[in-house]
Amino acid sequence: MITNSPYQYCSRCGSDEMTPASEREYVCGQCGYQHFITPFPAACALILDVNKRLLVTRRAHEPGLGKLGLPGGVIEPGETGEEAAARETREEVGLDIPPSAFRYFAALPNLYLFQDYLWPTIDLFYLAEVTDFASLKASPDEVSEMTTPKLAEVALDEFAFESNAEAVRRLQEYHV
Numbered sequence: 267m268i269t270n271s272p273y274q275y276c277s278r279c280g281s282d283e284m285t286p287a288s289e290r291e292y293v294c295g296q297c298g299y300q301h302f303i304t305p306f307p308a309a310c311a312l313i314l315d316v317n318k319r320l321l322v323t324r325r326a327h328e329p330g331l332g333k334l335g336l337p338g339g340v341i342e343p344g345e346t347g348e349e350a351a352a353r354e355t356r357e358e359v360g361l362d363i364p365p366s367a368f369r370y371f372a373a374l375p376n377l378y379l380f381q382d383y384l385w386p387t388i389d390l391f392y393l394a395e396v397t398d399f400a401s402l403k404a405s406p407d408e409v410s411e412m413t414t415p416k417l418a419e420v421a422l423d424e425f426a427f428e429s430n431a432e433a434v435r436r437l438q439e440y441h442v
Contacts, residue, residue, distance in 0.1 A: 272383040273301045305375065305388040309350035310338030310430065312371055312393045312437055313361065320420055320434065321359065321399060324411035329379040330426020332410070336433075337361075338389070351392040359412060360403030361396065368392035372436055376429035389429040393437070417441055 273284045276294035283295030292301040313321040325335045337358045341350040348365040355361050371391040377384045399414050415421075417438055425431040 272303065272381075272385070277301065303386065305386040306378075307341045307347070308338055308376070308378075308387045308389045309341050309347045309354060310336045310389050310391045310433065311351045311355045311363075311368065312336060312391055312433060313355065313363070314393070314395050314417065314437075314441070315398050315414065316395070318417045318441060319399070319414040320417045320437070321361075321402075322413050322415060322420060323359065323404070323409040324413075325426055326406060326408055326410040333426035334421065334424045334430070335409075335426050336391075336430050340387075341390075347390045348392055351390075351394070355394075358405050358408045360401060360405075361399075362401075363394050363396065367394045369394070372433050374429040374432055376427050378427075387429075389427075389433070391433040 273292045275282050276284060276297060276299055278299040279294060279297040281294050281296035284292045285295055287293045290303040323335045323337065325331055325333055337355040339354045341347060348368040351368045352363055352365040355363055369392060371393040374389050376387045376389045378387050402412050404412050420434050422431040422435055
């Protein structure tokens with residue numbers, strides 16, 4: 267069941283008197299503490315080879331089980347977007363690309379269902395180019411399949427997240 271608020275209890279006093287003050291703010295009726303819903307930053311990798319093939323994954327878990335995705339995830343505290351893109355790429359598909367090889371491409375809003383709440387995220391897309399995809403190794407917890415279609419042939423309607431589809435659409439427009 268999707269809830270309207272991630273805050274059922276106040277994180278300061280534990281009260282269950284959480285009242286929405288706006289779409290993104292909840293106030294505790296007991297202690298007055300304000301809880302704000304702000305987007306979580308996430309990094310996503312757009313990885314092209316020299317033949318303009320894009321690395322695309324198929325998601326091994328919800329949300330979007332079985333749908334297309336890109337290597338990516340939440341940016342950890344103290345991490346840059348480029349470092350997160352490199353880490354997520356290494357963890358999910360086994361490619362060891364240095365953070366310095368990733369270049370900012372786009373920032374797009376997204377919604378991500380986690381623990382029964384639809385969290386807002388801001389997905390930061392980074393572009394990297396590799397010679398080939400010979401060393402791919404999927405993490406089965408994250409990725410059920412990896413494909414490398416020609417950029418122009420990527421099926422945008424099969425992505426789990428609209429932000430991923432829009433980033434790839436923009437990349438197609440830029441590169442094709």
